[in-house]
Amino acid sequence: MHPTVGTEHALDEEIVGVVVFDVQDAGGHGRRKSTKACSIAAVGRCPVGQRDGFSTLPPVDLRCPTSRRCVRWCVLACAGGLATWSAPVQAEPRSDRTAAGTDARAASREDSVATVLRIERIEVVGRETVALDRIERVLEDAGLRPGAALELPGDRRIRIARARLAETGYFRRVTLRLRPGSAPDRVVLVVDVEERLSVSVTRVHAASSKFTPFHGGLTVVERNFLGRGVWLGGGFVWGTLPRIPKARRQQAYRVFAEAPRLPGAPLGVLGSLYLVSASEPYRVAGPADDPSPSSFSTFDYDRIGASVGLSFPVVVGFDLGVEYRFERIDATLPTDPVWTRPDGTVEPVDLRMRDGPHRHTVLQVSLTWDGRSEAYRHGKGGRIAMDLHVGSPGLGSNYEYLRFVAGGGYTFRLPWRHWVTPSITAGQIVGTAPRFEFFYAGDLSDWTPGREEGLLYSTRGPIDVFGTGIDERTFGNIFGVLDVEYVWPVFRRRRTRWIYGGDLFLSIGTFTLAGDREQRAADRAAGRPVAPFGLRANFGLRLDTPLGVMDLSVGNVLRRMPL
Known part of the structure; x- marks a missing residue:
């Protein structure tokens, strides 16, 4: 099992x-x-x-x-x-x-x-x-x-x-x-x-939405290049023309390499190159929860950059990572973008992006403790991760902000050999970060399309199960996620070539997304919830195959359908 x-x-x-x-x-x-x-x-x-x-x-x-x-x-x-x-x-x-x-x-x-x-x-x-x-x-x-x-x-x-x-x-x-x-x-x-096969498919992009008729791509990783334990991989995503006038195809490409441990030294190195060509949608008409492409317009920007980093084992189970990312952004912004509400009210739209060519650099520091191997001996194990992004003119950036995300979970083995994992994750952004660094509602919901290689291929918001207005939120400065997952090991096949085993899983939780100080003040003045919350839930079967883990779940289907 x-x-x-x-x-x-x-x-x-x-x-x-x-x-x-x-x-x-x-x-x-x-x-x-x-x-x-x-x-x-x-x-x-x-x-x-x-x-x-x-x-x-x-x-x-x-x-x-x-x-x-x-x-x-x-x-x-x-x-x-x-x-x-x-x-x-x-x-x-x-x-x-x-x-x-x-x-x-x-x-x-x-x-x-x-x-x-x-x-x-x-x-x-x-x-x-x-x-x-x-x-x-x-x-x-x-x-x-x-x-x-x-x-x-x-x-x-x-x-x-x-x-x-x-x-x-x-x-x-x-x-x-x-x-x-x-x-x-x-x-x-x-x-x-x-x-096992050292080549794995870590991500498959294949979906349709009202905004983009089809987009697809994948990410492939070779985890043991030339038998030296070096990770080498790449990924891409490509979409058809969006259903918005003057919009262009969105596409992104990335290659990366990592040596988790250098010979003779407790040190790992990593690096990547990437190219992103975006046609980002933003709302110009209609109610805040309307996903129709006719209520949106787009603006274009390109990103080309690279990253280099090091990782150090602090003590057993603790790893410290330091990464420096630098990129050139070329954005073409509309003049005075506005959103016309159904009642005729006109609001200016903050696209959270500088116009023209400019630089964006980030120093990323991460600390991870992974004790999940303890589950093999004691039936329990946890993981804690903290991630800090610092953008500053002192690092050569035209943006100045802090982005902090922390999360943790703990896995328990039940007496009947099933597993349950409660987890919690939260984050906050302070300062003037670029648009693609903000927390996105689709990334928090199990039923809504999220960003793929940094691109948005859908204008659909989260499903508002509780009526709190979470479907009106797109980006936020603060987020929180609370989740519980239950895993039932179903089968284990040692003699089959293409399927090693499978688990049934059920997860349920909640998430919330809030804006910056000005938006929170405006929500209070209008009588809207400052931090609306939504439902996270998923059910399905995970199959362990030579090419990676295949997720056959309800959420995976809903995210890929043009609802």
């Missing part, structure tokens, strides 16, 4: 412990090796048809002195998917049943104490394109290297290493197991992986 943690989506795998016995045969002449395997689910569950724990062990006659001296490895405990081996039995033989029973109970008490074994070497099995040093760095960061001591049963570093390898996204399955080494206190750590 597939426990989804947050919006992000990792399918859990079993950890396999291999139990090796080296005993004499029945006649006492020579040795035979018996291998048993057990599957211990990483989140504390058993797959269908399996149970936690080992099968019945091969019989060993403790009354026989020859058999007792020849027991090489005896597994008496298994925790966390790892097998624990004891040292060879050296006790003197006894001839009575009481002595045999006493010895067995004593051995059980001794092996209940943690056993310390040292890793003799590490073997990686199943690797094809992922660089070996990439896997070794993950293991080393978790404290697993040749010579390291393991306390068995239940050394938490094994679980940490496995979770981090799974989080890289390179592997469909990750299995860690131990087998005996060259000495009684030595073991070989075997890392058995099954690689």
